[in-house]
Amino acid sequence: MTLKSTGQPESVGTLPKPRSSSKQRLTRLPWPVRLCLPAFLVLVIPGCTEITLQPATHQSDAETAIVDQLKSIPTATLADAVDGIVGRRGFMNYDMRPVSLKHRMVGRAKTALFGPSGELTKEKNLGPAHAVQIIDESGPGDILVVVTGDLNVTGLGGLMATTASVRGMEGVVVDGAVRDVTEIEALGLSVFSRSISPATMLGRSTSLIRDVPIVCGGITVAPGDYIVGDRDGVVCIPAAQIQGVLIRALEMEAAEKKMQPMIREIKSLQKVVEQFKRI
Numbered sequence: 199m200t201l202k203s204t205g206q207p208e209s210v211g212t213l214p215k216p217r218s219s220s221k222q223r224l225t226r227l228p229w230p231v232r233l234c235l236p237a238f239l240v241l242v243i244p245g246c247t248e249i250t251l252q253p254a255t256h257q258s259d260a261e262t263a264i265v266d267q268l269k270s271i272p273t274a275t276l277a278d279a280v281d282g283i284v285g286r287r288g289f290m291n292y293d294m295r296p297v298s299l300k301h302r303m304v305g306r307a308k309t310a311l312f313g314p315s316g317e318l319t320k321e322k323n324l325g326p327a328h329a330v331q332i333i334d335e336s337g338p339g340d341i342l343v344v345v346t347g348d349l350n351v352t353g354l355g356g357l358m359a360t361t362a363s364v365r366g367m368e369g370v371v372v373d374g375a376v377r378d379v380t381e382i383e384a385l386g387l388s389v390f391s392r393s394i395s396p397a398t399m400l401g402r403s404t405s406l407i408r409d410v411p412i413v414c415g416g417i418t419v420a421p422g423d424y425i426v427g428d429r430d431g432v433v434c435i436p437a438a439q440i441q442g443v444l445i446r447a448l449e450m451e452a453a454e455k456k457m458q459p460m461i462r463e464i465k466s467l468q469k470v471v472e473q474f475k476r477i
Contacts, residue, residue, distance in 0.1 A: 290415025305368035346374025
């Protein structure tokens with residue numbers, strides 16, 4: 199190898215260029231791009247990150263276990279458990295009845311509140327808009343809970359029920375009326391309501407708000423509360439107290455399973471009640 203006077207090798211082959219740092223690469227960008235880059239990083243990248251990292255909406259294993267256990271417990275037992283654990287009633291009014299052939303439902307509440315159409319709402323009459331939005335955003339395990347404010351006004355009809363069914367929703371509860379009952383029966387969707395009426399809500403009632411606590415069937419229902427319905431009626435269990443209510447309900451069910459054969463054996467309810475302290 200021949201050295202020049204500088205002391206450097208005359209030829210050492212082709213060496214890879216050192217990788218430039220991020221700062222160096224940025225300084226080689228045209229100045230208009232460098233000027234806009236901070237705004238791009240602030241506005242675009244966070245949005246992309248949010249979309250990429252958005253959590254799945256599937257039920258957790260714990261929630262799935264809760265729902266599975268609730269499916270085996272009658273509303274009568276759950277109503278008693280809510281009385282004892284929550285300290286207030288959890289069952290809806292007696293006239294909240296199943297209007298579909300499928301009576302059993304268990305899921306989480308999504309709420310919508312309607313109110314009368316009038317001069318104040320005439321220009322913003324949304325009809326059932328909030329309920330329609332909820333249905334289009336929902337799926338398995340979701341129950342739409344609607345308050346119309348009038349037992350003559352429908353909160354659910356055939357088209358809404360069809361959409362709820364194809365999206366796999368668990369059911370619909372209406373403090374008000376439903377219509378298109380024959381269609382609803384054919385769908386196999388669980389629907390409970392306080393009345394049945396052929397009247398449309400358009401021009402009579404309008405959407406006011408969604409995803410807030412509402413009073414349905416005489417009790418407060420908050421978004422995310424657990425709703426259970428069967429032929430006896432509908433019970434709402436506050437989400438914050440689901441564990442306590444579930445434990446109490448399972449204890450009651452276990453006791454009742456022991457009481458039934460004893461009643462058949464000794465043919466005395468009084469003696470069985472004295473032993474189990476329950477009726």
